[in-house]
Amino acid sequence: MDIRDRILIIEDDRSIRNFIRAILEANHYDVLMAEEGTQAYSLITSRCPDLVILDLGLPDMDGMKILKKVREWSAMPILVVSARTHEKDKVEALDLGADDYITKPFGASELLARIRTALRHYRAIGQLPDGRMGGTLVAGGLTIDYDKHRVYVDGADVNLTQNEFKLVGLLGRYAGKVLTYDYLIREIWGPNMDKNNRILRVNMANIRRKLEKNPAQPQYIFTEVGVGYRMLDPD
Ligand code: CA
Numbered sequence: 001m002d003i004r005d006r007i008l009i010i011e012d013d014r015s016i017r018n019f020i021r022a023i024l025e026a027n028h029y030d031v032l033m034a035e036e037g038t039q040a041y042s043l044i045t046s047r048c049p050d051l052v053i054l055d056l057g058l059p060d061m062d063g064m065k066i067l068k069k070v071r072e073w074s075a076m077p078i079l080v081v082s083a084r085t086h087e088k089d090k091v092e093a094l095d096l097g098a099d100d101y102i103t104k105p106f107g108a109s110e111l112l113a114r115i116r117t118a119l120r121h122y123r124a125i126g127q128l129p130d131g132r133m134g135g136t137l138v139a140g141g142l143t144i145d146y147d148k149h150r151v152y153v154d155g156a157d158v159n160l161t162q163n164e165f166k167l168v169g170l171l172g173r174y175a176g177k178v179l180t181y182d183y184l185i186r187e188i189w190g191p192n193m194d195k196n197n198r199i200l201r202v203n204m205a206n207i208r209r210k211l212e213k214n215p216a217q218p219q220y221i222f223t224e225v226g227v228g229y230r231m232l233d234p235d
Pocket residue numbers: 011012013055056057058
């Protein structure tokens with residue numbers, strides 16, 4: 001299955017929106033678009049994009065408000081794009097949890113580089129000796145390749161679906177640490193998803209069938225009963 005990162009563009013200026021969309025689509029991103037804040041926030045909560053490109057000057061609200069609301073429940077990467085050149089706005093956006101800030105006008109290669117960096121940082125599993133963030137996690141026979149969106153067990157691709165990959169990727173990012181059911185549901189399905197754990201359990205059962213030799217005695221993803229799941233410590 002071809003898994004592409006989903007990016008939401010929030011921008012009211014049609015020509016800029018189309019410019020960004022063309023760049024992203026040419027680079028195999030799955031693109032969502034919104035031209036005002038209310039619509040944008042509901043797309044964020046219902047479609048849970050992998051990254052958000054946020055214009056601050058929107059017709060119905062200040063983009064900072066969206067940033068603030070999303071940060072109440074998610075660490076998803078948010079790249080602020082704005083015509084504002086004042087230092088004060090940049091500092092405020094970064095303080096509120098923006099991952100990066102680009103000032104208009106900007107070029108395609110700059111935008112793509114910022115996106116790749118923000119995604120990599122979000123998924124970072126460790127810093128390599130040369131200072132780059134590593135894009136691969138290895139834990140026993142399990143390998144997660146974050147750049148290619150692939151998970152391998154003993155070298156064989158296990159063919160996860162988009163949501164299965166997001167779950168395994170998230171557990172991998174915090175390998176060794178327990179992630180609660182609520183946290184996982186919120187990060188993958190958004191804050192409005194029913195808090196009963198059925199959808200999570202179904203996904204986890206499918207993941208285990210693909211990853212584990214014996215799903216009843218997992219080697220890679222463990223259940224902390226009543227709390228959540230934990231991935232094996234990385235090598
Ligand atoms: Ca604007």
